[in-house]
Amino acid sequence: MGDLTQLMDNEVFRAFASYAAIILSKMMLMSTATAFYRMTRKVFANPEDCATFGKGENAKKYLRTDDRVERVRRAHLNDLENIVPFLGIGLLYSLSGPDPSIAILHFRLFVGARIYHTIAYLMPLPQPNRALGFLVGYAVTLSMAYRLLKSRLYL
Amino acid sequence: MGDLTQLMDNEVFRAFASYAAIILSKMMLMSTATAFYRMTRKVFANPEDCATFGKGENAKKYLRTDDRVERVRRAHLNDLENIVPFLGIGLLYSLSGPDPSIAILHFRLFVGARIYHTIAYLMPLPQPNRALGFLVGYAVTLSMAYRLLKSRLYL
């Protein structure tokens, strides 16, 4: 077990673990937000989900789409599209021996930008608030990919 | 190479690797299920996919949506939304030196819950079967995030 806990003794890796766990937990909240809007607005995608509101044709009227629910789902999918590259590239970048202060700055910027992106998407705030959150997270991830490939490329 | 195989000598990490490979393979089966329903029901999203069933306007009638196909696609997306946090948080939690029996219990519950969720979604079983599968997997992932952050938080 000693070897493993040594990984977590590394400052960069431990910081990556903390920021990754935080941003993934935030992403999981989007499921709760979707469920909240589906139930309060009675908007469902599956017949079995609205069986308690009526039987047969009476229940079918709840099988519909709703702007609010679709907005949360788009925010959730955008999270997936951006947090998956952060996870993969960030993990490998953390293991490539980067400068700790630069690495931790990357993690903080990414997590801050994605939280801001979610707030801007769900409020919603006028553009370019959401675009800014997206672009900062995107640039941070590409910067980590560039640093990883520059120092450790092996094809 | 010695250092790497030592990682796999660790009981928790090796168990995580097995459960992660199993649940990711299960998720990949959803692509096969989608392809199966698309071909047996002749329901396609791209014009080039139904070119063999006719030319021009005749082929366009297969560009449609179908309840069965959409159900599999929703189950697949729900898998992605929940298995990605399990992968990221579970990997980092495995490396944080947890108690092996507690860690392996988390992995088993997650994998069991997600397999049950898929069965409940595709049959479909009446609610709250699918909700139960979802909630157990969700709670297990949050529990791992909490344990990781409690023992190793570094911001």
Add this chain to the structure above:
Amino acid sequence: MGDLTQLMDNEVFRAFASYAAIILSKMMLMSTATAFYRMTRKVFANPEDCATFGKGENAKKYLRTDDRVERVRRAHLNDLENIVPFLGIGLLYSLSGPDPSIAILHFRLFVGARIYHTIAYLMPLPQPNRALGFLVGYAVTLSMAYRLLKSRLYL
């Protein structure tokens, strides 16, 4: 820090890191492609995104769907569905002490197949070009899962 950089001294792990960073960067380009088509074709999903093109009812006409945008979004989602298993299974397989030449062949085939899949999807090329790209990537990931589970199964 020594232990971490030793991970990157391992040939297989370093190759995995490079191929993973490349294919994740490619996946991120899909966001740029979506944004490009949304802006050049004036096709938006959120009212705040088209506020600069007019006010009130005048802006609403840009809230629509477009074949080209939907095609890029399907390619992006297919990437997510396939690159997530590659990342998880590939990382764990890399750590299981595989034969370097076999492991690197897996990574190269996967990355080549997914780039081909994207080209076939966006051009689009006639089938079975896209199906071939998908199937090669799928088979490579399952092959890594099989090798990992065969050598290291621990449930």
